[in-house]
Amino acid sequence: MNYPDPPAGRGSEIAAGLAEVERRILDACRSTGRSRDELTLIAVTKTYPAADLRLLAGLGVTDMGENRDREAAAKAAECADLPVTWHFIGQVQTNKARSVVSYADLIHGVDRGRLVGALSREAVQQGREVGCLVQVALDDRPERGGARPADVPALADAVAGAPGLLLRGVMAVAPLGSDPDVAFARLFEVAQAVQKEHPGADVISAGMSGDLAQAIANGATHLRVGTALLGRRTPFVR
Known part of the structure:
Protein backbone atom coordinates (compact mmCIF):
# COMPACT_ATOMS: atom_id res chain seq x y z
CA MET A 1 0.00 0.00 0.00
CA ASN A 2 1.25 3.49 -0.81
CA TYR A 3 1.15 6.07 1.97
CA PRO A 4 1.25 9.85 1.46
CA ASP A 5 4.60 11.45 2.13
CA PRO A 6 4.79 13.88 5.08
CA PRO A 7 5.62 17.52 4.34
CA ALA A 8 9.28 18.31 3.79
CA GLY A 9 11.04 18.78 7.11
CA ARG A 10 8.29 17.17 9.18
CA GLY A 11 10.54 14.29 10.19
CA SER A 12 13.16 16.68 11.55
CA GLU A 13 10.48 18.70 13.35
CA ILE A 14 9.09 15.65 15.10
CA ALA A 15 12.57 14.35 15.94
CA ALA A 16 13.39 17.70 17.56
CA GLY A 17 10.14 17.66 19.53
CA LEU A 18 10.81 14.13 20.74
CA ALA A 19 14.36 15.03 21.78
CA GLU A 20 13.11 17.97 23.83
CA VAL A 21 10.37 15.93 25.50
CA GLU A 22 12.88 13.20 26.32
CA ARG A 23 15.22 15.82 27.79
CA ARG A 24 12.43 17.08 30.05
CA ILE A 25 11.56 13.54 31.12
CA LEU A 26 15.19 12.72 31.93
CA ASP A 27 15.60 15.97 33.88
CA ALA A 28 12.51 15.12 35.94
CA CYS A 29 13.76 11.58 36.52
CA ARG A 30 17.13 12.85 37.74
CA SER A 31 15.41 15.32 40.07
CA THR A 32 13.24 12.64 41.63
CA GLY A 33 15.58 9.66 41.59
CA ARG A 34 13.46 7.73 39.12
CA SER A 35 14.55 5.66 36.14
CA ARG A 36 13.48 6.53 32.60
CA ASP A 37 12.59 2.85 32.20
CA GLU A 38 9.71 3.32 34.64
CA LEU A 39 7.89 5.65 32.24
CA VAL A 44 -1.28 11.97 21.79
CA THR A 45 -1.89 11.99 18.06
CA LYS A 46 -5.43 13.35 17.86
CA THR A 47 -5.83 15.70 14.85
CA TYR A 48 -2.38 14.70 13.52
CA PRO A 49 -2.22 12.65 10.31
CA ALA A 50 -1.23 9.01 10.12
CA ALA A 51 1.99 10.10 8.41
CA ASP A 52 3.08 11.61 11.73
CA LEU A 53 2.42 8.30 13.49
CA ARG A 54 4.68 6.59 10.99
CA LEU A 55 7.42 9.10 11.67
CA LEU A 56 7.01 8.60 15.42
CA ALA A 57 7.16 4.83 15.05
CA GLY A 58 10.35 5.23 13.03
CA LEU A 59 11.81 7.17 15.95
CA GLY A 60 10.92 4.40 18.39
CA VAL A 61 7.63 5.76 19.78
CA THR A 62 5.03 3.01 19.61
CA ASP A 63 2.39 4.11 22.14
CA MET A 64 -0.24 6.33 20.49
CA GLY A 65 -3.20 8.03 22.17
CA GLU A 66 -6.47 9.20 20.66
CA ASN A 67 -9.67 10.54 22.17
CA ARG A 68 -12.14 10.54 19.28
CA ASP A 69 -13.36 7.15 18.18
CA ARG A 70 -13.99 7.95 14.52
CA GLU A 71 -10.52 9.40 14.08
CA ALA A 72 -8.85 6.70 16.15
CA ALA A 73 -10.53 3.84 14.30
CA ALA A 74 -9.47 5.29 10.94
CA LYS A 75 -5.85 5.68 12.04
CA ALA A 76 -5.73 2.24 13.63
CA ALA A 77 -6.85 0.73 10.32
CA GLU A 78 -4.43 2.87 8.32
CA CYS A 79 -1.52 1.99 10.60
CA VAL A 92 -16.05 6.57 25.92
CA GLN A 93 -19.69 6.78 24.97
CA THR A 94 -21.38 3.46 25.59
CA ASN A 95 -22.61 3.35 21.99
CA LYS A 96 -18.97 3.54 20.85
CA ALA A 97 -17.84 0.62 23.02
CA ARG A 98 -17.87 -1.88 20.16
CA SER A 99 -15.62 0.25 17.98
CA VAL A 100 -13.22 1.29 20.74
CA VAL A 101 -12.79 -2.29 21.94
CA SER A 102 -11.91 -3.38 18.40
CA TYR A 103 -8.60 -1.47 18.38
CA ALA A 104 -7.79 -0.05 21.83
CA ASP A 105 -5.23 -1.87 23.94
CA LEU A 106 -5.66 0.39 26.98
CA ILE A 107 -8.72 2.52 27.70
CA HIS A 108 -7.91 5.43 30.02
CA GLY A 109 -11.36 6.85 30.65
CA VAL A 110 -13.41 4.21 32.49
CA ASP A 111 -15.51 6.22 34.89
CA ARG A 112 -18.90 4.53 35.40
CA GLY A 113 -20.39 1.12 35.92
CA ARG A 114 -22.57 1.21 32.81
CA LEU A 115 -19.48 1.67 30.67
CA VAL A 116 -17.76 -1.26 32.36
CA GLY A 117 -20.66 -3.48 31.34
CA ALA A 118 -20.68 -2.24 27.75
CA LEU A 119 -16.92 -2.70 27.33
CA SER A 120 -17.03 -6.13 28.91
CA ARG A 121 -19.79 -7.37 26.60
CA GLU A 122 -17.94 -6.16 23.51
CA ALA A 123 -14.59 -7.54 24.64
CA VAL A 124 -16.10 -10.98 25.21
CA GLN A 125 -17.93 -10.89 21.90
CA GLN A 126 -14.75 -9.90 20.04
CA GLY A 127 -12.55 -12.37 21.94
CA ARG A 128 -10.28 -9.64 23.27
CA GLU A 129 -8.84 -8.75 26.67
CA VAL A 130 -8.74 -4.96 26.96
CA GLY A 131 -6.79 -3.06 29.59
CA CYS A 132 -8.69 -0.40 31.53
CA LEU A 133 -7.76 2.53 33.76
CA VAL A 134 -10.26 4.04 36.17
CA GLN A 135 -10.46 7.76 35.53
CA VAL A 136 -10.36 9.81 38.73
CA ALA A 137 -12.05 13.21 39.04
CA LEU A 138 -9.48 15.03 41.16
CA ASP A 139 -11.80 18.02 41.59
CA ASP A 140 -14.68 15.78 42.75
CA ARG A 141 -16.70 16.87 39.71
CA PRO A 142 -17.56 13.65 37.85
CA GLU A 143 -19.73 15.53 35.38
CA ARG A 144 -16.46 16.65 33.78
CA GLY A 145 -15.24 13.08 33.46
CA GLY A 146 -13.96 10.66 36.05
CA ALA A 147 -15.19 9.02 39.22
CA ARG A 148 -14.95 10.66 42.62
CA PRO A 149 -12.00 9.28 44.60
CA ALA A 150 -14.40 7.75 47.11
CA MET A 171 -5.64 7.97 35.24
CA ALA A 172 -6.44 11.62 35.79
CA VAL A 173 -6.05 15.11 34.40
CA ALA A 174 -4.94 17.88 36.75
CA PRO A 175 -7.94 20.24 37.09
CA LEU A 176 -7.59 23.63 35.41
CA GLY A 177 -6.18 26.20 37.79
CA SER A 178 -5.02 23.60 40.30
CA ASP A 179 -1.51 22.93 41.57
CA PRO A 180 -0.42 19.85 39.58
CA ASP A 181 1.76 18.65 42.45
CA VAL A 182 -1.23 18.61 44.80
CA ALA A 183 -3.50 17.02 42.20
CA PHE A 184 -1.08 14.26 41.26
CA ALA A 185 -0.19 13.57 44.90
CA ARG A 186 -3.88 12.90 45.47
CA LEU A 187 -3.99 10.63 42.44
CA PHE A 188 -1.01 8.69 43.80
CA GLU A 189 -2.89 8.08 47.06
CA VAL A 190 -5.90 6.77 45.12
CA ALA A 191 -3.61 4.60 42.99
CA GLN A 192 -1.98 3.10 46.07
CA ALA A 193 -5.36 2.22 47.53
CA VAL A 194 -6.38 0.50 44.28
CA GLN A 195 -3.10 -1.37 44.01
CA LYS A 196 -3.41 -2.62 47.58
CA GLU A 197 -6.52 -4.54 46.56
CA HIS A 198 -5.37 -5.27 43.00
CA PRO A 199 -1.56 -5.64 42.98
CA GLY A 200 -1.34 -5.84 39.20
CA ALA A 201 -3.05 -2.48 38.72
CA ASP A 202 0.18 -0.49 38.79
CA VAL A 203 -0.38 2.04 35.98
CA ILE A 204 -0.73 5.74 36.84
CA SER A 205 -1.56 7.74 33.72
CA ALA A 206 -0.90 11.39 34.49
CA GLY A 207 0.95 14.33 33.04
CA MET A 208 0.72 16.12 29.73
CA SER A 209 2.87 18.65 27.87
CA GLY A 210 2.62 21.31 30.58
CA ASP A 211 2.86 19.26 33.77
CA LEU A 212 4.81 16.11 32.99
CA ALA A 213 7.56 16.92 35.50
CA LEU A 229 5.89 16.40 20.83
CA LEU A 230 4.07 17.21 17.60
CA GLY A 231 3.48 20.95 17.58
CA ARG A 232 0.37 23.05 17.15
CA ARG A 233 -2.73 21.07 16.24
CA THR A 234 -4.66 21.49 13.02
CA PRO A 235 -8.03 19.91 12.19
CA PHE A 236 -7.85 16.27 11.16
CA VAL A 237 -9.13 15.75 7.63
CA ARG A 238 -9.63 12.43 5.84
Whole structure:
Protein backbone atom coordinates (compact mmCIF):
# COMPACT_ATOMS: atom_id res chain seq x y z
CA MET A 1 0.00 0.00 0.00
CA ASN A 2 1.25 3.49 -0.81
CA TYR A 3 1.15 6.07 1.97
CA PRO A 4 1.25 9.85 1.46
CA ASP A 5 4.60 11.45 2.13
CA PRO A 6 4.79 13.88 5.08
CA PRO A 7 5.62 17.52 4.34
CA ALA A 8 9.28 18.31 3.79
CA GLY A 9 11.04 18.78 7.11
CA ARG A 10 8.29 17.17 9.18
CA GLY A 11 10.54 14.29 10.19
CA SER A 12 13.16 16.68 11.55
CA GLU A 13 10.48 18.70 13.35
CA ILE A 14 9.09 15.65 15.10
CA ALA A 15 12.57 14.35 15.94
CA ALA A 16 13.39 17.70 17.56
CA GLY A 17 10.14 17.66 19.53
CA LEU A 18 10.81 14.13 20.74
CA ALA A 19 14.36 15.03 21.78
CA GLU A 20 13.11 17.97 23.83
CA VAL A 21 10.37 15.93 25.50
CA GLU A 22 12.88 13.20 26.32
CA ARG A 23 15.22 15.82 27.79
CA ARG A 24 12.43 17.08 30.05
CA ILE A 25 11.56 13.54 31.12
CA LEU A 26 15.19 12.72 31.93
CA ASP A 27 15.60 15.97 33.88
CA ALA A 28 12.51 15.12 35.94
CA CYS A 29 13.76 11.58 36.52
CA ARG A 30 17.13 12.85 37.74
CA SER A 31 15.41 15.32 40.07
CA THR A 32 13.24 12.64 41.63
CA GLY A 33 15.58 9.66 41.59
CA ARG A 34 13.46 7.73 39.12
CA SER A 35 14.55 5.66 36.14
CA ARG A 36 13.48 6.53 32.60
CA ASP A 37 12.59 2.85 32.20
CA GLU A 38 9.71 3.32 34.64
CA LEU A 39 7.89 5.65 32.24
CA THR A 40 5.92 5.09 29.05
CA LEU A 41 5.57 8.03 26.68
CA ILE A 42 2.22 8.10 24.90
CA ALA A 43 2.15 10.33 21.82
CA VAL A 44 -1.28 11.97 21.79
CA THR A 45 -1.89 11.99 18.06
CA LYS A 46 -5.43 13.35 17.86
CA THR A 47 -5.83 15.70 14.85
CA TYR A 48 -2.38 14.70 13.52
CA PRO A 49 -2.22 12.65 10.31
CA ALA A 50 -1.23 9.01 10.12
CA ALA A 51 1.99 10.10 8.41
CA ASP A 52 3.08 11.61 11.73
CA LEU A 53 2.42 8.30 13.49
CA ARG A 54 4.68 6.59 10.99
CA LEU A 55 7.42 9.10 11.67
CA LEU A 56 7.01 8.60 15.42
CA ALA A 57 7.16 4.83 15.05
CA GLY A 58 10.35 5.23 13.03
CA LEU A 59 11.81 7.17 15.95
CA GLY A 60 10.92 4.40 18.39
CA VAL A 61 7.63 5.76 19.78
CA THR A 62 5.03 3.01 19.61
CA ASP A 63 2.39 4.11 22.14
CA MET A 64 -0.24 6.33 20.49
CA GLY A 65 -3.20 8.03 22.17
CA GLU A 66 -6.47 9.20 20.66
CA ASN A 67 -9.67 10.54 22.17
CA ARG A 68 -12.14 10.54 19.28
CA ASP A 69 -13.36 7.15 18.18
CA ARG A 70 -13.99 7.95 14.52
CA GLU A 71 -10.52 9.40 14.08
CA ALA A 72 -8.85 6.70 16.15
CA ALA A 73 -10.53 3.84 14.30
CA ALA A 74 -9.47 5.29 10.94
CA LYS A 75 -5.85 5.68 12.04
CA ALA A 76 -5.73 2.24 13.63
CA ALA A 77 -6.85 0.73 10.32
CA GLU A 78 -4.43 2.87 8.32
CA CYS A 79 -1.52 1.99 10.60
CA ALA A 80 -2.39 -1.68 11.11
CA ASP A 81 1.06 -2.67 9.84
CA LEU A 82 2.83 -0.76 12.63
CA PRO A 83 3.71 -2.27 16.05
CA VAL A 84 1.53 0.28 17.83
CA THR A 85 -0.11 0.10 21.26
CA TRP A 86 -3.33 2.11 21.05
CA HIS A 87 -4.52 4.15 24.02
CA PHE A 88 -8.03 5.59 24.05
CA ILE A 89 -7.74 8.53 26.41
CA GLY A 90 -11.08 10.31 26.13
CA GLN A 91 -14.46 9.55 27.63
CA VAL A 92 -16.05 6.57 25.92
CA GLN A 93 -19.69 6.78 24.97
CA THR A 94 -21.38 3.46 25.59
CA ASN A 95 -22.61 3.35 21.99
CA LYS A 96 -18.97 3.54 20.85
CA ALA A 97 -17.84 0.62 23.02
CA ARG A 98 -17.87 -1.88 20.16
CA SER A 99 -15.62 0.25 17.98
CA VAL A 100 -13.22 1.29 20.74
CA VAL A 101 -12.79 -2.29 21.94
CA SER A 102 -11.91 -3.38 18.40
CA TYR A 103 -8.60 -1.47 18.38
CA ALA A 104 -7.79 -0.05 21.83
CA ASP A 105 -5.23 -1.87 23.94
CA LEU A 106 -5.66 0.39 26.98
CA ILE A 107 -8.72 2.52 27.70
CA HIS A 108 -7.91 5.43 30.02
CA GLY A 109 -11.36 6.85 30.65
CA VAL A 110 -13.41 4.21 32.49
CA ASP A 111 -15.51 6.22 34.89
CA ARG A 112 -18.90 4.53 35.40
CA GLY A 113 -20.39 1.12 35.92
CA ARG A 114 -22.57 1.21 32.81
CA LEU A 115 -19.48 1.67 30.67
CA VAL A 116 -17.76 -1.26 32.36
CA GLY A 117 -20.66 -3.48 31.34
CA ALA A 118 -20.68 -2.24 27.75
CA LEU A 119 -16.92 -2.70 27.33
CA SER A 120 -17.03 -6.13 28.91
CA ARG A 121 -19.79 -7.37 26.60
CA GLU A 122 -17.94 -6.16 23.51
CA ALA A 123 -14.59 -7.54 24.64
CA VAL A 124 -16.10 -10.98 25.21
CA GLN A 125 -17.93 -10.89 21.90
CA GLN A 126 -14.75 -9.90 20.04
CA GLY A 127 -12.55 -12.37 21.94
CA ARG A 128 -10.28 -9.64 23.27
CA GLU A 129 -8.84 -8.75 26.67
CA VAL A 130 -8.74 -4.96 26.96
CA GLY A 131 -6.79 -3.06 29.59
CA CYS A 132 -8.69 -0.40 31.53
CA LEU A 133 -7.76 2.53 33.76
CA VAL A 134 -10.26 4.04 36.17
CA GLN A 135 -10.46 7.76 35.53
CA VAL A 136 -10.36 9.81 38.73
CA ALA A 137 -12.05 13.21 39.04
CA LEU A 138 -9.48 15.03 41.16
CA ASP A 139 -11.80 18.02 41.59
CA ASP A 140 -14.68 15.78 42.75
CA ARG A 141 -16.70 16.87 39.71
CA PRO A 142 -17.56 13.65 37.85
CA GLU A 143 -19.73 15.53 35.38
CA ARG A 144 -16.46 16.65 33.78
CA GLY A 145 -15.24 13.08 33.46
CA GLY A 146 -13.96 10.66 36.05
CA ALA A 147 -15.19 9.02 39.22
CA ARG A 148 -14.95 10.66 42.62
CA PRO A 149 -12.00 9.28 44.60
CA ALA A 150 -14.40 7.75 47.11
CA ASP A 151 -16.12 5.83 44.30
CA VAL A 152 -12.93 4.53 42.67
CA PRO A 153 -12.44 1.34 44.74
CA ALA A 154 -15.89 -0.02 43.86
CA LEU A 155 -15.42 0.87 40.19
CA ALA A 156 -11.99 -0.77 40.19
CA ASP A 157 -13.54 -3.92 41.66
CA ALA A 158 -16.16 -3.89 38.91
CA VAL A 159 -13.50 -3.64 36.18
CA ALA A 160 -11.40 -6.36 37.79
CA GLY A 161 -14.38 -8.70 37.90
CA ALA A 162 -15.62 -7.99 34.37
CA PRO A 163 -14.97 -10.66 31.72
CA GLY A 164 -12.76 -9.45 28.90
CA LEU A 165 -11.38 -6.50 30.88
CA LEU A 166 -8.09 -6.18 32.74
CA LEU A 167 -7.74 -3.57 35.48
CA ARG A 168 -4.41 -1.84 34.85
CA GLY A 169 -4.62 1.17 37.21
CA VAL A 170 -5.85 4.76 37.25
CA MET A 171 -5.64 7.97 35.24
CA ALA A 172 -6.44 11.62 35.79
CA VAL A 173 -6.05 15.11 34.40
CA ALA A 174 -4.94 17.88 36.75
CA PRO A 175 -7.94 20.24 37.09
CA LEU A 176 -7.59 23.63 35.41
CA GLY A 177 -6.18 26.20 37.79
CA SER A 178 -5.02 23.60 40.30
CA ASP A 179 -1.51 22.93 41.57
CA PRO A 180 -0.42 19.85 39.58
CA ASP A 181 1.76 18.65 42.45
CA VAL A 182 -1.23 18.61 44.80
CA ALA A 183 -3.50 17.02 42.20
CA PHE A 184 -1.08 14.26 41.26
CA ALA A 185 -0.19 13.57 44.90
CA ARG A 186 -3.88 12.90 45.47
CA LEU A 187 -3.99 10.63 42.44
CA PHE A 188 -1.01 8.69 43.80
CA GLU A 189 -2.89 8.08 47.06
CA VAL A 190 -5.90 6.77 45.12
CA ALA A 191 -3.61 4.60 42.99
CA GLN A 192 -1.98 3.10 46.07
CA ALA A 193 -5.36 2.22 47.53
CA VAL A 194 -6.38 0.50 44.28
CA GLN A 195 -3.10 -1.37 44.01
CA LYS A 196 -3.41 -2.62 47.58
CA GLU A 197 -6.52 -4.54 46.56
CA HIS A 198 -5.37 -5.27 43.00
CA PRO A 199 -1.56 -5.64 42.98
CA GLY A 200 -1.34 -5.84 39.20
CA ALA A 201 -3.05 -2.48 38.72
CA ASP A 202 0.18 -0.49 38.79
CA VAL A 203 -0.38 2.04 35.98
CA ILE A 204 -0.73 5.74 36.84
CA SER A 205 -1.56 7.74 33.72
CA ALA A 206 -0.90 11.39 34.49
CA GLY A 207 0.95 14.33 33.04
CA MET A 208 0.72 16.12 29.73
CA SER A 209 2.87 18.65 27.87
CA GLY A 210 2.62 21.31 30.58
CA ASP A 211 2.86 19.26 33.77
CA LEU A 212 4.81 16.11 32.99
CA ALA A 213 7.56 16.92 35.50
CA GLN A 214 5.05 17.19 38.36
CA ALA A 215 3.43 13.93 37.26
CA ILE A 216 6.79 12.14 37.27
CA ALA A 217 7.55 13.51 40.74
CA ASN A 218 4.28 12.01 41.98
CA GLY A 219 4.63 8.50 40.63
CA ALA A 220 3.21 8.63 37.09
CA THR A 221 4.05 5.64 34.93
CA HIS A 222 2.43 6.85 31.68
CA LEU A 223 2.71 10.36 30.22
CA ARG A 224 0.28 11.65 27.59
CA VAL A 225 2.08 14.22 25.43
CA GLY A 226 0.79 15.84 22.25
CA THR A 227 1.61 19.48 21.59
CA ALA A 228 5.15 19.41 23.00
CA LEU A 229 5.89 16.40 20.83
CA LEU A 230 4.07 17.21 17.60
CA GLY A 231 3.48 20.95 17.58
CA ARG A 232 0.37 23.05 17.15
CA ARG A 233 -2.73 21.07 16.24
CA THR A 234 -4.66 21.49 13.02
CA PRO A 235 -8.03 19.91 12.19
CA PHE A 236 -7.85 16.27 11.16
CA VAL A 237 -9.13 15.75 7.63
CA ARG A 238 -9.63 12.43 5.84
